[in-house]
Amino acid sequence: MNGSCKLCPVRCGADRTTGRGVCGAGDKLLVAKYGLHPFEEPCISGEHGSGTVFFGGCALRCVFCQNYELSHAAAGKTMAPEELAGVFEALEEAGSENINLVTASHFVPQLIEAFRIRRPRIPVVYNTHAYETRAALEALDPYIDVYLPDLKFYAPKVSARYTGRADYFKVAYPAVAFMARREAEFDGKKMVRGCIVRHLVLPLCTNDSLEVIRAFAALRSPAWFSLLRQYTPCGDIAGFPELQRPITPREYKKVYDFVLESGLERVFVQEKSAADRQFIPDFSADKPLF
Numbered sequence: 001m002n003g004s005c006k007l008c009p010v011r012c013g014a015d016r017t018t019g020r021g022v023c024g025a026g027d028k029l030l031v032a033k034y035g036l037h038p039f040e041e042p043c044i045s046g047e048h049g050s051g052t053v054f055f056g057g058c059a060l061r062c063v064f065c066q067n068y069e070l071s072h073a074a075a076g077k078t079m080a081p082e083e084l085a086g087v088f089e090a091l092e093e094a095g096s097e098n099i100n101l102v103t104a105s106h107f108v109p110q111l112i113e114a115f116r117i118r119r120p121r122i123p124v125v126y127n128t129h130a131y132e133t134r135a136a137l138e139a140l141d142p143y144i145d146v147y148l149p150d151l152k153f154y155a156p157k158v159s160a161r162y163t164g165r166a167d168y169f170k171v172a173y174p175a176v177a178f179m180a181r182r183e184a185e186f187d188g189k190k191m192v193r194g195c196i197v198r199h200l201v202l203p204l205c206t207n208d209s210l211e212v213i214r215a216f217a218a219l220r221s222p223a224w225f226s227l228l229r230q231y232t233p234c235g236d237i238a239g240f241p242e243l244q245r246p247i248t249p250r251e252y253k254k255v256y257d258f259v260l261e262s263g264l265e266r267v268f269v270q271e272k273s274a275a276d277r278q279f280i281p282d283f284s285a286d287k288p289l290f
């Protein structure tokens with residue numbers, strides 16, 4: 001990160017001690033908000049909620065991001081690793097089921113420092129877009145209990161349209177394969193170790209979704225698969241007419257049926273009602289997350 005950052009696959013070469021990279025991050029952690037999240041998969045949110053930490057900045061920057069002010073405007077409070085360790089402690093004391101790190105791949109060295117200061121006593125969940133280098137994942141791996149990667153796009157033209165990264169699948173697929181090798185362990189209904197690979201179905205992108213599912217199934221991994229129906233028009237999508245609506249029941253059914261036909265057995269699916277703004281966290285400073 002110092003002098004010429006190559007932490008993520010963007011490899012933008014920013015000197016983060018004096019400025020910010022393409023991800024919007026300098027050399028300090030940016031924490032936008034933290035709190036209990038009741039709307040992750042049931043085995044992650046559990047009874048009391050997932051102790052979620054939202055970081056500012058993002059290397060992937062999807063145009064439709066539902067946390068747009070965090071990912072694109074890199075909103076957040078700068079923090080030292082000691083302070084992040086204090087956030088872990090506060091979430092534990094609030095009864096969190098786990099510590100859920102959302103889009104933190106541009107802060108891997110600082111995360112490791114925070115874990116060395118205070119290792120949470122509850123599972124650590126790594127919630128990522130999967131546009132990650134193998135080196136960063138391997139460095140972080142000893143500290144992570146549950147992986148929660150997205151596998152977002154298959155075709156280069158689709159990922160290029162929505163993120164500017166034509167190489168998304170080429171980078172993310174091996175990253176997901178690395179995370180998905182982890183066997184699941186449960187404490188009652190709570191996942192304490194393992195991997196859930198998520199995929200969000202987008203309007204007019206069902207064929208891309210089928211390729212993503214085919215690729216995930218080909219891994220023959222022990223990971224769970226979570227099919228997300230929650231797409232809600234958000235972010236900077238004025239130039240994307242196809243993104244102005246939720247997905248239709250027909251689009252979802254096509255992808256859902258394919259998941260069933262693919263022989264995947266460990267699967268989460270969402271109800272139609274998941275596509276609602278009430279499930280998008282509120283990042284205003286003075287309000288609770290939900």
Ligand code: SF4
Nearest residue numbers: 005008011012021023
């Ligand atoms: S983590 Fe940020 S600064 Fe570093 S290479 Fe990636 S985009 Fe650039």
